[in-house]
Amino acid sequence: MRRQKFRESAMRAVFLLCACVSILAVALICWFLFSSGVPAMGKIGVGSFLFGEKWKPNANLYGILPMILGSVYATAGAILVGVPLGLLTAVFLARFCPARLHRTLRRAIDLLAGIPSIVYGFFGLMALVPLGQLLFGGSGKSLLTASVLLGIMILPTVVSVSETALRAVPDSYYEGALALGATHERAVFTAVLPAARSGILAGVVLGVGRAVGETMAVIMVAGNQTAMPSGLLRGVRTLTANIVIEMGYATDLHREALFATGVVLFVFILLINLAFSCLKRKGAGA
Amino acid sequence: MKTTRHPGSAILRGLVWAAAALSVLILLSILVFILVKGIPNLNAGLFAREYTSENCSMLPAILNTVKLTFFSLLLAVPLGVFSAIYLAEYARRGSRLVKAVRLTTETLAGIPSIVYGLFGYLMFNISMGLGYSLLAGVLTLSIMVLPTILRTTEEALLAVPDLYREGSFGLGAGRLRTVFRIVLPAAAPGVLSGVILAIGRIVGETAALIFTSGTASGTAGLTTSGRSLAVHMYALWNEGLHMGAAYATGVVLLVLVVGINSLAAWAAGKVSRGTV
Numbered sequence: 299m300r301r302q303k304f305r306e307s308a309m310r311a312v313f314l315l316c317a318c319v320s321i322l323a324v325a326l327i328c329w330f331l332f333s334s335g336v337p338a339m340g341k342i343g344v345g346s347f348l349f350g351e352k353w354k355p356n357a358n359l360y361g362i363l364p365m366i367l368g369s370v371y372a373t374a375g376a377i378l379v380g381v382p383l384g385l386l387t388a389v390f391l392a393r394f395c396p397a398r399l400h401r402t403l404r405r406a407i408d409l410l411a412g413i414p415s416i417v418y419g420f421f422g423l424m425a426l427v428p429l430g431q432l433l434f435g436g437s438g439k440s441l442l443t444a445s446v447l448l449g450i451m452i453l454p455t456v457v458s459v460s461e462t463a464l465r466a467v468p469d470s471y472y473e474g475a476l477a478l479g480a481t482h483e484r485a486v487f488t489a490v491l492p493a494a495r496s497g498i499l500a501g502v503v504l505g506v507g508r509a510v511g512e513t514m515a516v517i518m519v520a521g522n523q524t525a526m527p528s529g530l531l532r533g534v535r536t537l538t539a540n541i542v543i544e545m546g547y548a549t550d551l552h553r554e555a556l557f558a559t560g561v562v563l564f565v566f567i568l569l570i571n572l573a574f575s576c577l578k579r580k581g582a583g584a
Numbered sequence: 585m586k587t588t589r590h591p592g593s594a595i596l597r598g599l600v601w602a603a604a605a606l607s608v609l610i611l612l613s614i615l616v617f618i619l620v621k622g623i624p625n626l627n628a629g630l631f632a633r634e635y636t637s638e639n640c641s642m643l644p645a646i647l648n649t650v651k652l653t654f655f656s657l658l659l660a661v662p663l664g665v666f667s668a669i670y671l672a673e674y675a676r677r678g679s680r681l682v683k684a685v686r687l688t689t690e691t692l693a694g695i696p697s698i699v700y701g702l703f704g705y706l707m708f709n710i711s712m713g714l715g716y717s718l719l720a721g722v723l724t725l726s727i728m729v730l731p732t733i734l735r736t737t738e739e740a741l742l743a744v745p746d747l748y749r750e751g752s753f754g755l756g757a758g759r760l761r762t763v764f765r766i767v768l769p770a771a772a773p774g775v776l777s778g779v780i781l782a783i784g785r786i787v788g789e790t791a792a793l794i795f796t797s798g799t800a801s802g803t804a805g806l807t808t809s810g811r812s813l814a815v816h817m818y819a820l821w822n823e824g825l826h827m828g829a830a831y832a833t834g835v836v837l838l839v840l841v842v843g844i845n846s847l848a849a850w851a852a853g854k855v856s857r858g859t860v
Contacts, residue, residue, distance in 0.1 A: 302758060305760060306758055306759060306760050309760050310670075310674060310759075310760075312666060313666045313667070313669050313670035313674055314670055314674070316662070316663050316666035316667045316670065317666070317667040317670040317671060317675075317681070317685050318681075318685070319663055319667065319730070320667065320685055320688040320689045320692060320730060320731070320734070321684055321685060321688045323688070323692060323727045323730070324688040324691050324692060326703070326707060327695065327699070327700075327703045330703050330706040330707050330711070331699070331702065331703060331706070334706050382603075383603050383606060383607065384607075386599055386600050386602075386603030386604070387603045387604045387606075387607045389600050389603075390600045390601065390603060390604040391604070394597070394600050394601070394604075395604070403604060403607075403608065405846075405849065406607070406608050406611050407607065408845065408849060409611060409842060409845065410607075410610070410611050410614075412784055412788075412841055412842065412844075412845035413614065413788075413838065413841065413842075414787070414788025414789070414790070414814055414837060414838075414841055415788070415790065415791075416788070416790045416814045416817050416818055416834075416837070417614075417618060417788070417817075417834055417837060417838050417841075418614070419821075420618065420621075420817070420821070420830070420831070420834050421614045421617050421618060423821075424617050424618075424621055424831075425613065425614075425617050450610055450614075453607060453610070457607070481590050481593040482593070483590075483592075483593035483594075483596040483597050483600075484590070484592070484593055484596075486596075487596055504694075507694050507696075508696075510696070511695070511696020511697070511698065511699070512696070513696065513697065513698040513790075513791040514790045514791055514818060518821065538696065538698045538791070541698055541702065542698060542791065542794065545705075545794075545795055557702065557706070560698070560699060560702040563696070563698070563699060564695070564699050567694060567695060567696060567699065568691070570694070571690065571691055571694040574690075574694070575687070575690055
């Protein structure tokens, strides 16, 4: 009896310890990133690091504004491409899809979610880049190409979260709209869709997080020039690309500046995560 | 009849159908492009025992991927499952600790792989002095897939009806016995689908591995550097000399990951039909 009691409490302690690993992991990630990146920001100067327009490690110029803007623009582009398409697909899945088609379509979306980013990158390289060359000339590696590819990559996230949100809306909303004489389409778009607003927004925010953090696919199609972004058809470099491209050979302050780039990226992601969990809570409450 | 009287509705319906069709079309074109470009480049040399700069064999990379997956799961599965057991079976719902674990798990799930890569490099490669090695990659990956396993396991545990637990307690079993003998087996397909999803993520991972397990081309032990299949593909692209081999690797990678994910979907389907 006492042995059993001991075993019970011992295993309970083990489970508890394991549960604390996530907390420990987040703490460690924060500690290692900030302690390696923040000193570099101090040395370069926070202002000239965050708002400097020139990234020239050879000349000791470490301004990451081009990369910050690159990430922001590419993400915005991804939203413009991925959200309308994803939202409409989610509406289709939730309210229009014949039951027989639903399984197949769901599996297709899941498949899209499972494709590794490096494979997306190769798809971009083989399909989107030549298409860009054909349509607009130039190298084909541009902000536009990156946006389209990222838009495709966030599609499954937007679809899944939005569909769940749409399905969570009580049927009475839809039926009420029908009873007032609305057509099926109108009922869905004017009664169900607005009611699922915060859930859909949560999906979009999650998509933003994916787009900001995406690395491998983007470096293959974005061109990666360090100049300030100057147009849809010009190349851009994102924060993530900056890290991967130069980490291999960077030393000293240059290397620390890359860690600092990681810190900026990390802070972006933390803010996005915060927004996501707020929205999710709001969605669950409504 | 409805459509003729409401042109706006007809347009909306058209849009919705078109969007769904476009989504499927995108998926199909990705699959077709990868297969069409890759399959003609497949040849026996790509699966040779040793990597040389001539054959660009992906076999060492495949072996490294298997090792990375195995050891990462060895760490992450017990950690994730035990955490989930604590959250679902032991903790008081809504306690502070549960909230903290949930928040940090969500945070971990949202962190991009390149940040994991940087963190792994700083902590395991440099601070712990592991250098570029599979072990550093394994440690990084196991933290990365922890939230996947934790969340799916917790959901599966919560889906097991309380009736099972009450029955077990009623027969005089302790909490621990109930968890391992009754609840966990009932939730097994859900746990399995989480594990398979984690495998899919590990196999497809690139950014977290480049700076932790590195890009050496040979078959690696735990303490030496070796590239996984996805990193192999990246390295071939980066060198730019053997694009054919890279395309062929893409096919293998795609088939692997799609297969793994279908397996996860199958397991998850079992859980929704099985226990409840």
